[in-house]
Amino acid sequence: MGSLPFYLNYIIPFLCILTVIVFVHEMGHYLVARWNGVAVDAFSIGFGPELLGWTDRRGTRWRVAAIPLGGYVKFTGDMNAASMPDPDVVDKYDAATASTLFVNKTVWQRMAIVVAGPAANVIFTFLILYVMLLGYGRFTLDPVVGDVLPESPAAAAGLEPGDRFLTVDGYEIRGFEDVQRIISTAPNREVSVIVERGGAIQSLSLVPETETTTTRFGRELKLGRIGVSRDVGENDVVLYRPGPVEAIGMTFEEIWFIVDRTLAFLGDIFLGRADLDQVAGPVGMAQVSGEVATLGLLALVNLAALLSLNIGIINLFPVPMLDGGHLMYYLYEAVRGRPLSQRVQEIGYRIGFALVCTLMVFTLVNDLV
Missing domain, CATH: 2.30.42.10 (PDZ domain)
Structure with a gap:
């Protein structure tokens, strides 16, 4: 593979892995939202202009967009993909439609929908590691x-x-x-x-x-x-080769090891003990994906499982814009009995957006350096 163009060596394996992980994550949100009777406007893999798509019988637009670095599920009545309710639209729906809006569901239903994305990533990782352990020992x-x-x-x-x-x-x-x-x-x-x-x-x-x-x-x-x-x-x-029951315990141990070491490394970063050269961004992940792809399909599948788990963990951080930020808002609502004001939430999302952008720029520069 060394003689192939850069985009074949690195970009394609990376985008394949990322697309699968994003699909799993967003499908978790989508399925639990549907089970709770929430209307969904769009299920998107990627951001920006639509490359291809179709609309199902429930009115959900399934789309593949031009910038394949993430995805989202947009609920009816939201002003954007970050599930911010649109106050100019929500009050104009009839009673039947209003009951299907995400913003009108109970706080516990909204929390379940938010947790479902990271949970889907964890389940995906568990299934891959479990099957590989049973099949290959x-x-x-x-x-x-x-x-x-x-x-x-x-x-x-x-x-x-x-x-x-x-x-x-x-x-x-x-x-x-x-x-x-x-x-x-x-x-x-x-x-x-x-x-x-x-x-x-x-x-x-x-x-x-x-x-x-x-x-x-x-x-x-x-x-x-x-x-x-x-x-x-x-x-x-x-x-x-473990038996089916023993393999369950061993897989949980493996997942806990990855979670524990990921959190320990992030803790070392905040305490100034970690080497920031070891932090990889999209370019670094693309390079690793391309390198792993040369080792075969099983190695690439294993990498997808590890990245899926890490993305699930990071999404639970209490940063506005991430799933953990939504959970933070909903926990406040559950305790106080009323949601945070729209103004406070908007400020939080702007801060979260700035933090995420800063992190992306830092990791990108770190990769290039």
């Missing part, structure tokens, strides 16, 4: 320490060859690969470790140091390391 390596590098965080903490990892940072360890991925996502952050040594249980704590490594695609990553290795023999790596 996972390769695993016995979680026993082989060597400990001198003057490493592991040596300073007292880890010894032959120690068997039981938990790391609170996560159950099934294989040495679990240790590697947990440690790699915790640079410069204190980590608790429980090992078995000679039949006894030992509790240790250590702080992984940061190591810069280069991927096969030339991308630099800054990962945590503690200085332990595992000798791998010919028959040491085994394929483990």
Whole structure:
């Protein structure tokens, strides 16, 4: 694929992934809105001028737009895709139509519709990871320490060859690969470790140091390391296939791990401990998508699952314009018994829009630099 044009190498895989994720997210909003009797004017993949579309028998316009970097569901009576009610129009509907307006539904119904988008992303991720785990299993390596590098965080903490990892940072360890991925996502952050040594249980704590490594695609990553290795023999790596019930628990653990590490990284950004070079925007995501696409369809599907979960998480942040911002307004309404004034909501949306735009510009510049 290296000889193909840039848009084939990177843009097309990225847009395919993004389109699927956006469709899943907006379909969550749409389905729960329909179940609650809300009239929908438009279901759009992308923004801007319409490229193609059709209108269903319920009057919903299904459209694909020219700018494929998101999407929206526009409810009847809203002035825009951000679900801001249009005060000049809402009062003019007849009683039958007024009962189908999003703004006239109970606060709990509106909250359910808002949560449905991120929830759909989480469900989508769960189904992909669960099916892949059942269908392909996972390769695993016995979680026993082989060597400990001198003057490493592991040596300073007292880890010894032959120690068997039981938990790391609170996560159950099934294989040495679990240790590697947990440690790699915790640079410069204190980590608790429980090992078995000679039949006894030992509790240790250590702080992984940061190591810069280069991927096969030339991308630099800054990962945590503690200085332990595992000798791998010919028959040491085994394929483990969980049963359908066990796979459910393992998939939930995987989802929680991704959520936990995402929130931890975002927390490090706000505390000034994270390396902002590791923050990717649309260009960086396109590059990663193109690189992963060279590894095959399964790798691309796995990336789609991870991005879907992260988009679901980010959408729940209490920022006006995002789903979490809507939830914040509706929680206020549920507690106080009345909604925030239209003026306050509009100011909030403007602030949220400015924050989102600032973040997009920052990540874009970060990608290009």
